[in-house]
Amino acid sequence: MSQELAMALVELNRDKAMELVRSRAEKGEDPLGILAECRDGMTIVGERFQAGDYYLAELLLSGEIFKAAIAFLEPYLAKVLPAKPLGKVVLATVRGDIHDLGKNILSVLLKAQGFEVHDLGVDVAPAKIVETVKEVQPGFVGFSALITTSFPAMKETAQMLVEAGLRDKVKLMVGGGVTTPALKDYVGADFQTIDATAGVSYCLQNVEGR
Ligand code: B12
Structure with a gap:
């Protein structure tokens, strides 16, 4: 996997990240897999923050992109989750x-x-x-x-x-x-x-x- 989406989050490229999320969800890809790649991106952002390469602004911006991706994926996630909640x-x-x-x-x-x-x-x-x-x-x-x-x-x-x-x-x-x-x-x-x-x-x- 190219991790293109994860890297779009890391590079704080909101338009690219959201376009990838949209096109992959519309093609029928598992939304949990798309979410996992967004998380990979956040992990890299966290590592760069810890290393002092990224600052608070980058952390916040990537967090905002992550939130937007989640909001977009919610209806797709609803379709793959069990009808009765686990708890x-x-x-x-x-x-x-x-x-x-x-x-x-x-x-x-x-x-x-x-x-x-x-x-x-x-x-x-x-x-x-x-x-x-x-x-x-x-x-x-x-x-x-x-x-x-x-x-x-x-x-x-x-x-x-x-x-x-x-x-x-x-x-x-x-x-x-x-x-x-x-x-x-x-x-x-x-x-x-x-x-x-x-x-x-x-x-x-x-x-x-x-
Ligand atoms: C981003 C950030 C902010 C952002 C918050 C944005 C937001 N929407 O959350 C902003 C800029 C608003 C902010 C404000 C402040 N911040 Co701040 N902030 C941070 C920072 C840089 C990162 C925190 C973060 O989001 N980490 C990333 C997330 C993903 O990690 P996480 O929260 O730990 O979550 C993970 C796990 O812990 C777990 N998890 C989290 N919650 C839960 C709950 C459960 C039930 C479970 C199971 C798991 C779980 O899941 C996550 C993924 O694994 C930290 C420094 C640092 N390196 O941690 C300081 C830090 C937390 N902030 C700090 C301070 C002091 C403040 C301010 C008081 C600053 C000020 N002087 O105004 C204000 C807070 C005002 C207030 N009343 O809350 C201090 C706290 C010090 C302390 N020991 O009390 C820190 C540690 C910075 C520092 N070194 O001084 N901050």
């Missing part, structure tokens, strides 16, 4: 934190595996998360964090889930670049990772009835 996941970046690139990647990967994702967005109040969990009755709840100052809000939300009698009905995940096993213990979560694919594997392994 439900509520995701949020909690109060005080506005980072969402990692959470959005996780959301797409979960949807691609057949999970129904309720993404509450960023800077989400603990009460809103608890209310949604009550309403949706998910099997999984995921908090994404990129700044350490949001840790107390994660703990507070977990505590509110306990008080609402909901905590033992869900598997609670924490993820994001600044998270650690110590945070998992502090929050009282079941799982922690800095890798979205590990989060997806965790959900797949813990889906009821499997």
Whole structure:
């Protein structure tokens, strides 16, 4: 495979990337394969960022292209996913934190595996998360964090889930670049990772009835 699409993301060429996504989807190519190549592009962008060759602007621009590709592919993905969702996941970046690139990647990967994702967005109040969990009755709840100052809000939300009698009905995940096993213990979560694919594997392994 040429990885032409991945490289279009890396080169921040939005027109070329979207044209490739459109033409390949319309030709009937598996949308999951197209998405995987976009992810490859994001991985390279991440590596260049880590190496200091790319700056924040490149990270944000490539993230925007990735989001546009996902939005375009959503109807194609809907056709290849199982009619009955595998399970439900509520995701949020909690109060005080506005980072969402990692959470959005996780959301797409979960949807691609057949999970129904309720993404509450960023800077989400603990009460809103608890209310949604009550309403949706998910099997999984995921908090994404990129700044350490949001840790107390994660703990507070977990505590509110306990008080609402909901905590033992869900598997609670924490993820994001600044998270650690110590945070998992502090929050009282079941799982922690800095890798979205590990989060997806965790959900797949813990889906009821499997
Ligand atoms: C991009 C970025 C921004 C963007 C965010 C854009 C957006 N829409 O998200 C902007 C410019 C807005 C921004 C703002 C700020 N930022 Co910023 N930002 C970053 C940066 C460069 C990259 C983060 C990122 O997106 N990484 C890429 C994604 C894909 O990785 P990821 O989130 O870890 O996600 C992966 C996994 O962790 C996993 N995952 C993520 N979430 C979850 C959840 C679950 C449940 C699971 C299972 C998995 C999972 O999936 C992803 C794929 O594998 C980091 C530096 C760095 N190198 O990390 C700083 C960084 C996170 N930012 C930082 C700071 C301080 C800020 C600001 C406060 C800056 C300021 N002074 O104004 C503000 C935040 C304001 C706020 N209240 O939130 C600090 C945090 C320091 C700390 N330890 O707390 C960092 C570490 C930079 C630094 N070294 O100082 N930022």
